[in-house]
Amino acid sequence: MERLTYKDPDGNWTIRALPGAAKNAFDKLAEYEDAEESGKLIKLPCKIGDSVFQLVWNSGEEWIVVEKPFMLGDLSFRTLQLGSGIFLARSEAEAALAGRKE
Numbered sequence: 001m002e003r004l005t006y007k008d009p010d011g012n013w014t015i016r017a018l019p020g021a022a023k024n025a026f027d028k029l030a031e032y033e034d035a036e037e038s039g040k041l042i043k044l045p046c047k048i049g050d051s052v053f054q055l056v057w058n059s060g061e062e063w064i065v066v067e068k069p070f071m072l073g074d075l076s077f078r079t080l081q082l083g084s085g086i087f088l089a090r091s092e093a094e095a096a097l098a099g100r101k102e
Contacts, residue, residue, distance in 0.1 A: 002027060012058050046088055053093035054086050055100070067094045070072050 002018040004025040008014050015025050046052065049069045058064045067090065087093040 044070075045086075048072060050088075052086050052088060053090050055093060055097060061099055065090060065097055 004016055004021055005013050006016060015021050032041060048071060050068045051067050054066050054068060055063050056066045063076075069089075087096065
């Protein structure tokens with residue numbers, strides 16, 4: 001995928017000065033907007049393969065924190081609602097675990 005935008009030195013987004021770049025950028029934006037409106041576009045909580053921390057019931061004895069890579073197969077409503085069983089930081093998972101033990 002060729003980027004059609006870049007950030008200038010002041011941090012403002014700008015369309016690249018390529019032949020037809022403005023039209024291509026608008027076409028691409030329209031595709032993303034169509035996908036979002038039809039429910040086909042989601043924003044992932046992290047990159048595929050990033051470490052996430054999940055609360056898991058360990059052999060019927062206790063809740064534990066397990067580190068694992070985030071994969072597309074992990075996607076569910078619960079995954080997208082971070083903080084309800086899957087966390088991006090171990091400290092967040094451990095705090096939730098402590099709350100369950102109280």
